[in-house]
Amino acid sequence: MIYYFSGTGNSRYAAEKIARKTGDRCVDIADIYKGKVKSVVGKSDVTGFVFPVYYGGLPEMVRRFVTNPEIKNRLGSYVFAVMTCGGSPQAANEKFEKAIGRSVDLCASVKMPDNYVIMYEPPAGEEALQLLRKADSKLSGLSDRILNRESYGAPAPFTKRATSLFMYMLYNPFRTTLFYRATDRCVGCGMCEKICPDNAIKMSGGKPKWVKNRCQHCTACINRCPQRAIEFGKLTEKRGRYNIMKLGQEESSE
Ligand SMILES: Cc1cc2nc3c(=O)[nH]c(=O)nc-3n(C[C@H](O)[C@H](O)[C@H](O)COP(=O)(O)O)c2cc1C
Ligand code: SF4
Ligand code: SF4
Structure with missing residues (x-):
C-alpha cells in the first residue's frame, strides 16, 4: 500500500509511477480524511509514503497521518518514504522518521518542479519537462530498489538538520x-x-x-x-x- 499526499500533482505522479512498477495500490491521504476512502485498508507486506517536502519537513496532514497509532500498527515489514521536493529536502527524512517513530528501509528525495509560487517563480515549459524526465529516471531506480526490498538512504548532515529545524518552525505560522x-x-x-x-x-x-x-x-x-x-x-x-x-x-x- 502506498499512501500519498499531493497539492499540485508531483507526489501523486511519483506514487503512481512507483505503484505501476511495484504492483502496489495507491491511496490519497486527503481522501481518507475526507471519508472518500472508507478507512485505512488492510495490511500489506510493503507500506510506502510519498509526499512533498515543506519547509525542510513534512506536510501537517502527513505528520498527523503517520503519528496515528492505527497506521503504525498496520505498517508492512518493508517501509519506504519518497519525498518530492524542489531540490532542498534538508533533513525531511529525519523529520519523517521521527514522526513515524522508527527508521524506514528506504528514504529518498526526488527533485521535481518547485510549486511554491508564494516564494518563487515556478519552472515552466521545457525546464519543467526536463526536471520531470530526470525525476522519472530516479523514480524508476527507486522502484527497483523497493521491488528488491533494498535498504537505501543516508542520514542528513548536521548543517541540513540545523536548517530543517529552523525552517520547519516557520511552516506553522x-x-x-x-x-x-x-x-x-x-x-x-x-x-x-x-x-x-x-x-x-x-x-x-x-x-x-x-x-x-x-x-x-x-x-x-x-x-x-x-x-x-x-x-x-x-x-x-x-x-x-x-x-x-x-x-x-x-x-x-x-
Ligand atoms: C509550503 C511549501 C513548502 C516547500 N518547502 C520546500 C522545501 O523546504 N524544500 C524543497 O526542496 N521544496 C520545497 N517545496 C517544493 C515542493 O516540495 C515540491 O514542489 C513538491 O514536489 C510539490 O509536490 P506536490 O505537487 O505533490 O504538491 C515547498 C512547497 C510548498 C508548497
Ligand atoms: S493552499 Fe490551503 S486552501 Fe489552498 S488548496 Fe492547499 S490546503 Fe487548500
Ligand atoms: S477561484 Fe473561482 S474560478 Fe478559481 S477555482 Fe475557485 S471558484 Fe473556480
Missing part, C-alpha cells in the same frame, strides 16, 4: 489562510473547494472563502485555478502557475 483571495477573474466554478485537500475552502455567494485559520499551504488552489484567479497577498500576482497535468500544454494554450 506561514500556513495562515489570511492572505488568500479570489480576484474578479473568478467565475465561481468551485474547483478550488473540490481540490483543497484540507477542506479549507467553502464556496459562498459564488466565490471561495477560506474557512480555516490554517491550511496545508499546498498551493493547489493558487496553482490549479483554471482562471488564475487566486492570489496570496501580492506575492503571487506577477508569477506563473504550476500544474503537472498541464505541462507541455502551456505553449498551445497561451
Whole structure:
C-alpha cells in the first residue's frame, strides 16, 4: 500500500509511477480524511509514503497521518518514504522518521518542479519537462530498489538538520489562510473547494472563502485555478502557475 499526499500533482505522479512498477495500490491521504476512502485498508507486506517536502519537513496532514497509532500498527515489514521536493529536502527524512517513530528501509528525495509560487517563480515549459524526465529516471531506480526490498538512504548532515529545524518552525505560522483571495477573474466554478485537500475552502455567494485559520499551504488552489484567479497577498500576482497535468500544454494554450 502506498499512501500519498499531493497539492499540485508531483507526489501523486511519483506514487503512481512507483505503484505501476511495484504492483502496489495507491491511496490519497486527503481522501481518507475526507471519508472518500472508507478507512485505512488492510495490511500489506510493503507500506510506502510519498509526499512533498515543506519547509525542510513534512506536510501537517502527513505528520498527523503517520503519528496515528492505527497506521503504525498496520505498517508492512518493508517501509519506504519518497519525498518530492524542489531540490532542498534538508533533513525531511529525519523529520519523517521521527514522526513515524522508527527508521524506514528506504528514504529518498526526488527533485521535481518547485510549486511554491508564494516564494518563487515556478519552472515552466521545457525546464519543467526536463526536471520531470530526470525525476522519472530516479523514480524508476527507486522502484527497483523497493521491488528488491533494498535498504537505501543516508542520514542528513548536521548543517541540513540545523536548517530543517529552523525552517520547519516557520511552516506553522506561514500556513495562515489570511492572505488568500479570489480576484474578479473568478467565475465561481468551485474547483478550488473540490481540490483543497484540507477542506479549507467553502464556496459562498459564488466565490471561495477560506474557512480555516490554517491550511496545508499546498498551493493547489493558487496553482490549479483554471482562471488564475487566486492570489496570496501580492506575492503571487506577477508569477506563473504550476500544474503537472498541464505541462507541455502551456505553449498551445497561451
Ligand atoms: C509550503 C511549501 C513548502 C516547500 N518547502 C520546500 C522545501 O523546504 N524544500 C524543497 O526542496 N521544496 C520545497 N517545496 C517544493 C515542493 O516540495 C515540491 O514542489 C513538491 O514536489 C510539490 O509536490 P506536490 O505537487 O505533490 O504538491 C515547498 C512547497 C510548498 C508548497
Ligand atoms: S477555482 Fe478559481 S474560478 Fe473556480 S471558484 Fe475557485 S477561484 Fe473561482
Ligand atoms: S486552501 Fe489552498 S493552499 Fe490551503 S490546503 Fe487548500 S488548496 Fe492547499
